[in-house]
Amino acid sequence: MTPEQIDLGGNVPAPDEGRRKFSSADKIYRILLTACAALILVIVITMLIVIGQGSLLSIKEFGLSFLFGQVWDPIKGEFGAMPFIYGTVVSSIIAVLIATPLSIGVAVFLVEQAPRSVARPIAFLVELLAAIPSVVYGLWAIFVLAPFLREFVQPPLQSALGWLPFFKGTPTGIGMFTGGLILAIMITPIITAVVRDILEAVPVTQREAALALGATKWETTKIVLANASSGIAGAVILGLGRAIGETMAVTMIIGNRPQISASLFDPAYTIASVIANEFTEATGDLYLSALIEMGLILFVVTFIVTGLAKLLILSVGRKTQSIA
Amino acid sequence: MYSKKFRFFLSFLFLVTVLCSSCFSGRRSQGDAIKIQGAGSSLINPLMQKWVSEYGNLYSNIRIDYQSIGSGGGIKQVKEKTIQFGASDLVMSDADLASAPGEIIHVPVILGAVVLTYNLEEVSQPLRFSPTTISDIFLGKITQWNDERILADNPGVSLPAAPVTVVHRSDGSGTSAIFTNYLSKVSPEWKEKVGEGTSPSFPVGLGGKGNEGVTGQVKQTPNTIGYVELAYAVKNKMPVAQIRNKAGNYVVPNFETVTNAAAETINETPDDLRASITDAAGDNAYSIASYVYLLLYKEQPDETVGRTLVEFLTWGINDGQRFAQPLYYSPLPQEMVKRASAKIALVSHNGSSLKAQ
Numbered sequence A: 001m002t003p004e005q006i007d008l009g010g011n012v013p014a015p016d017e018g019r020r021k022f023s024s025a026d027k028i029y030r031i032l033l034t035a036c037a038a039l040i041l042v043i044v045i046t047m048l049i050v051i052g053q054g055s056l057l058s059i060k061e062f063g064l065s066f067l068f069g070q071v072w073d074p075i076k077g078e079f080g081a082m083p084f085i086y087g088t089v090v091s092s093i094i095a096v097l098i099a100t101p102l103s104i105g106v107a108v109f110l111v112e113q114a115p116r117s118v119a120r121p122i123a124f125l126v127e128l129l130a131a132i133p134s135v136v137y138g139l140w141a142i143f144v145l146a147p148f149l150r151e152f153v154q155p156p157l158q159s160a161l162g163w164l165p166f167f168k169g170t171p172t173g174i175g176m177f178t179g180g181l182i183l184a185i186m187i188t189p190i191i192t193a194v195v196r197d198i199l200e201a202v203p204v205t206q207r208e209a210a211l212a213l214g215a216t217k218w219e220t221t222k223i224v225l226a227n228a229s230s231g232i233a234g235a236v237i238l239g240l241g242r243a244i245g246e247t248m249a250v251t252m253i254i255g256n257r258p259q260i261s262a263s264l265f266d267p268a269y270t271i272a273s274v275i276a277n278e279f280t281e282a283t284g285d286l287y288l289s290a291l292i293e294m295g296l297i298l299f300v301v302t303f304i305v306t307g308l309a310k311l312l313i314l315s316v317g318r319k320t321q322s323i324a
Numbered sequence B: 001m002y003s004k005k006f007r008f009f010l011s012f013l014f015l016v017t018v019l020c021s022s023c024f025s026g027r028r029s030q031g032d033a034i035k036i037q038g039a040g041s042s043l044i045n046p047l048m049q050k051w052v053s054e055y056g057n058l059y060s061n062i063r064i065d066y067q068s069i070g071s072g073g074g075i076k077q078v079k080e081k082t083i084q085f086g087a088s089d090l091v092m093s094d095a096d097l098a099s100a101p102g103e104i105i106h107v108p109v110i111l112g113a114v115v116l117t118y119n120l121e122e123v124s125q126p127l128r129f130s131p132t133t134i135s136d137i138f139l140g141k142i143t144q145w146n147d148e149r150i151l152a153d154n155p156g157v158s159l160p161a162a163p164v165t166v167v168h169r170s171d172g173s174g175t176s177a178i179f180t181n182y183l184s185k186v187s188p189e190w191k192e193k194v195g196e197g198t199s200p201s202f203p204v205g206l207g208g209k210g211n212e213g214v215t216g217q218v219k220q221t222p223n224t225i226g227y228v229e230l231a232y233a234v235k236n237k238m239p240v241a242q243i244r245n246k247a248g249n250y251v252v253p254n255f256e257t258v259t260n261a262a263a264e265t266i267n268e269t270p271d272d273l274r275a276s277i278t279d280a281a282g283d284n285a286y287s288i289a290s291y292v293y294l295l296l297y298k299e300q301p302d303e304t305v306g307r308t309l310v311e312f313l314t315w316g317i318n319d320g321q322r323f324a325q326p327l328y329y330s331p332l333p334q335e336m337v338k339r340a341s342a343k344i345a346l347v348s349h350n351g352s353s354l355k356a357q
Helices: A017-062 A082-113 A116-131 A134-161 A176-201 A204-212 A217-227 A229-245 A248-253 A271-278 A285-323 B002-030 B045-058 B071-079 B094-099 B131-139 B148-153 B174-186 B188-193 B210-220 B230-235 B255-264 B303-317 B319-323 B334-344
Strands: B034-040 B062-068 B085-088 B104-119 B165-169 B206-208 B224-229 B242-244 B289-297
Touching: A017 A285, A082 A116, A082 A176, A082 A217, A082 A229, A082 A271, A082 A285, A116 A176, A134 A176, A134 A248, A134 B210, A176 A229, A176 A248, A204 A217, A217 A229, A229 A285, A248 A271, A248 B210, A271 A285, B034 B071, B034 B303, B045 B062, B045 B303, B045 B319, B062 B303, B071 B085, B071 B094, B071 B289, B104 B174, B104 B210, B104 B230, B104 B255, B104 B303, B104 B334, B131 B148, B131 B165, B131 B174, B131 B188, B131 B242, B165 B174, B165 B210, B174 B188, B174 B224, B174 B289, B206 B210, B210 B224, B210 B230, B224 B230, B255 B289, B255 B334, B289 B303, B303 B319, B303 B334
Parallel strands: B034 B062, B034 B085, B165 B206, B165 B224
Antiparallel strands: B085 B289, B104 B224, B104 B289
């Protein structure tokens, strides 16, 4: 480095050739990065504008009653979004509740416990799961998961916990329960992969320090997890986002019935599913507009749910951090 | 570093060359090929693909592309003139026809049937249903398989005391429209409570996506009943119910009974050929069936394309009918072939018919 380059304040001498070149590259670099970030913004805003325009007709016609309406009957021209919002939120919550502990468990095992010879193939399998297309998950759910749940899981659940409103009705293997479960299986690899990377990024010195102070393996892992909590929160939110927007696999297994039922064995419906199901055959202008408004609602629901999840997980994370 | 860059550059160059050459050669090999774009009904898609490939073998300079996007989409695209022909298992409504930029004609090309299929392990003989029983099942009024209304249709059959699980289409579809059109005709209660359309709001049941979704759920779940296109039930070796028709006979859906339904209603079919053939009269007519229509503008903007379209349609309703049965469609009755070709003869360019005399 030349003295001129270090001396930034005061009398800066006229920049030489090399420096000018450097600063212009820096400029381009900055512009490129800003453009990348701006592109995301532009995409989101244009999507919102287009979706907003498309749903104007339906918003004008139904107003707020669209949000709270419980009936979805295209033939009679009645459109209400509530059962779909309920189905989307509940199935995603089930998915995250199952997938989060499972994924963290797998990730901790891979990073903290398993010998390399075991960890590598398992990590590979997890990544393989993430690459399976959702239609394959859906088919697998119809032909394997649903019959299995119907025969071996739902009847015992019902006989043990049937007094709860969550496990009433005929167990057909198809419905909210199976929908949430297939979502959990689909988001587990994503959460696992991200959490694994985060745990690996926690400095080894921390583990060594904890062990040196006499902490057990479990206590060490607790410290590592606490330090990684914000990253883990990010991983969970990533999984939640996928669960909310997932269409194909859920549609094939959730039963596609717009209703709000406490029982997890009953069929339900999600926003993404109804759009995928009915968009191609939506002929009337109002019908089409109602479906586009569902897209707008999905936007808002995703925004609210991920926002709430972020707040929740961060507050929990802070607590565990202070304990550790 | 340099060699890496260089290699990247080389492979990039290679890619560009390949892309360009394939582009140009593609253009050259097509020569003055006539391209026709169609879209719509998924019901007719297997047959349409067969027709397109057979027709392509006959006339190598003609390229017809068909996109299976659903009947509603087909109607929409015809109205927007983004395609040369649409296909639909539903007739266009008067409002749709009025708002189109030109006169659209309906040409029936084939017949499709919707069948009831079910999953009851213990029952080996085909079940029979009367119209009101079907309506009551899909309205949720019959909840047990051993309900006396089902037993009355099936004397001597022992049915399990199991709950009936209804499976219906969840995606908007012509299949649902045909089925609910039938139910609206035979049951006033259905007409009032649910009505007919591509996305009916079923009072009970599970929704499966597509014919394959309903087939899969019925096949996998005991004690279910659902409606699918004939082909899906036959190909999956699933039981097909007999349905009591207007004449009071229990009829199995097959090529003969479906074509019969069309033949029996031919006298009531209006001049524009927009006809519903569900709940047809006739001793041996199957009740839940429909024409599949090709939709095109009467006045064609391009003479060559128009003429090709007319020839293709004429071929389809004559020679093309023999491909129907292997794919589980039913051929048009002879009388309808005549009326359809009279319809095709109306297609014109600058006022003169495009059909070869």
